[in-house]
Amino acid sequence: xxxxxxxxxxxxxxxxNDILCRLFRLHTSSDSDIEAFFKELDNQISKxxxxxxxxxxxDIISNAAKGNNRYVKSYLTLMxxxxxxYPQYHRKGISSxxxxxxxxxxxxxxxxxxxxxxxxxxxxxxxxDVKLLAPLTEEDKFSHTDSIEFNDFPCVExxxxxxxxxxxxxxxxxxxxxxxxxxxEITELCLQLSFLGGNPDIMSxxxxxxxPDKKCMQYAIMSHNIDFVTFLMNExxxxxxxxxxxxxxxxxxxxxxxxxxxxxKGFIAKTIEYPFVCExxxxxxxxxxxxxxxxxxxxxxxxxxxxxxxxxxxxxxxDDSGKTILHYAAIYFRDIDxxxxxxxxxxxxxxxxxxxxxxxxxLHYAAIxxxxxxxxxFDESADFEIxxxxxxxxxxxxxxxxxxxxxxxxxxxxxxxxxxxNNSKFPLQxxxxxSRIFEYLVFDYSTLNQYYELEDALKCYQxxxxxxxxxxxxxxxxxxxxGDD
Numbered sequence: 001x002x003x004x005x006x007x008x009x010x011x012x013x014x015x016x017n018d019i020l021c022r023l024f025r026l027h028t029s030s031d032s033d034i035e036a037f038f039k040e041l042d043n044q045i046s047k048x049x050x051x052x053x054x055x056x057x058x059d060i061i062s063n064a065a066k067g068n069n070r071y072v073k074s075y076l077t078l079m080x081x082x083x084x085x086y087p088q089y090h091r092k093g094i095s096s097x098x099x100x101x102x103x104x105x106x107x108x109x110x111x112x113x114x115x116x117x118x119x120x121x122x123x124x125x126x127x128x129d130v131k132l133l134a135p136l137t138e139e140d141k142f143s144h145t146d147s148i149e150f151n152d153f154p155c156v157e158x159x160x161x162x163x164x165x166x167x168x169x170x171x172x173x174x175x176x177x178x179x180x181x182x183x184x185e186i187t188e189l190c191l192q193l194s195f196l197g198g199n200p201d202i203m204s205x206x207x208x209x210x211x212p213d214k215k216c217m218q219y220a221i222m223s224h225n226i227d228f229v230t231f232l233m234n235e236x237x238x239x240x241x242x243x244x245x246x247x248x249x250x251x252x253x254x255x256x257x258x259x260x261x262x263x264x265k266g267f268i269a270k271t272i273e274y275p276f277v278c279e280x281x282x283x284x285x286x287x288x289x290x291x292x293x294x295x296x297x298x299x300x301x302x303x304x305x306x307x308x309x310x311x312x313x314x315x316x317x318x319d320d321s322g323k324t325i326l327h328y329a330a331i332y333f334r335d336i337d338x339x340x341x342x343x344x345x346x347x348x349x350x351x352x353x354x355x356x357x358x359x360x361x362x363l364h365y366a367a368i369x370x371x372x373x374x375x376x377x378f379d380e381s382a383d384f385e386i387x388x389x390x391x392x393x394x395x396x397x398x399x400x401x402x403x404x405x406x407x408x409x410x411x412x413x414x415x416x417x418x419x420x421x422n423n424s425k426f427p428l429q430x431x432x433x434x435s436r437i438f439e440y441l442v443f444d445y446s447t448l449n450q451y452y453e454l455e456d457a458l459k460c461y462q463x464x465x466x467x468x469x470x471x472x473x474x475x476x477x478x479x480x481x482x483g484d485d
């Protein structure tokens with residue numbers, strides 16, 4: 001496999017993608033329809049609720065409700081049914097399921113039973129009822145510059161102008177009425193929300209006043225309207241936000257992004273951030289080129305305990321660049337929790353220190369890519385003193401990256417902090433243009449550890465920036481002493 005297998009993966013995800021689209025684009029208030037839809041949803045995701053640690057499907061439903069709150073009662077009904085069926089969702093101390101859902105998933109606490117009663121003004125905008133709206137605009141207290149507060153009502157924003165509210169709901173008749181009667185201003189947020197509301201006439205009018213931006217793409221992703229996503233991508237060259245695809249479970253947009261970029265390694269690495277989609281996606285991948293196998297094996301190893309992948313062959317893997325699954329863990333899996341690395345069960349400690357064709361160990365790549373969790377997890381197993389083909393140890397790269405936290409984590413595990421590379425430079429000399437990391441490497445105030453001496457700093461004086469030269473001079477003259485504030 002050298003081209004991204006979009007059709008294969010989309011076909012494997014079709015059933016789940018379809019039902020998620022229906023969830024985010026829900027358009028019914030019928031009790032019987034909601035009950036039937038609950039059964040469909042439950043049939044699709046029950047195994048994940050029962051078998052996947054930390055998976056909360058109510059989060060997905062609440063996200064859908066925030067983008068489509070015209071049907072918030074339908075979403076609350078769905079959430080209540082899941083709480084009733086899966087009691088692990090319900091927490092003791094909260095008598096009402098409804099109160100529990102509003103509190104945990106929407107951060108709403110009701111002080112009065114009727115606190116969420118909808119005003120006539122908001123109702124007119126929700127249901128695009130100009131006949132209800134028109135007389136309200138004649139009242140003395142009305143102003144077209146008024147705003148709608150959503151503090152006690154799930155929404156993507158806490159406050160919207162009347163016209164922005166029309167865009168959010170796709171209420172084109174009220175939109176035209178406010179524009180005609182009051183020349184209500186079309187804001188950037190109007191355009192952004194029009195991709196959530198989904199009315200093409202509103203969107204077209206807003207596009208006359210503003211250019212689409214990444215927020216438009218985020219709301220298009222949230223709306224699960226793939227036509228909007230591809231319009232922004234193709235016509236306005238706005239990239240698909242893959243983190244939003246994951247947050248709002250837009251599988252198709254997620255796959256389209258990687259189909260366009262053909263970034264197969266990045267795709268495999270990002271896929272494990274899906275709490276359950278990753279299982280059928282990774283298992284559906286066709287046979288892939290060897291250059292992609294390392295990151296795939298690494299992903300499957302991380303997920304071993306969850307999906308029972310057989311990982312013995314993965315530990316012996318080494319691709320044409322000399323990289324093992326640990327190299328790929330350090331490069332691509334920067335944001336995963338420390339607990340994921342518990343799934344690694346290495347037959348030999350020598351794997352920690354295997355070098356690729358450039359002489360780099362996994363620690364070198366962890367330092368380069370800021371993979372703090374990797375460094376912390378393997379700090380007692382891996383060798384921080386190994387040099388690559390350029391003579392650099394991981395500390396060199398941690399300093400070059402400019403990441404203070406990473407540099408301090410690596411230096412405390414490094415014995416030869418004055419190791420010179422092929423350019424005859426020791427790590428501190430790569431910090432001569434970054435005063436913050438330079439000073440922290442000399443003395444870490446959080447741990448009260450001093451790593452470098454004055455004679456080391458003096459070797460960095462030539463070529464250093466003005467602030468670092470001043471720091472070194474103060475130290476040499478006794479105006480600064482390590483440990484003094």
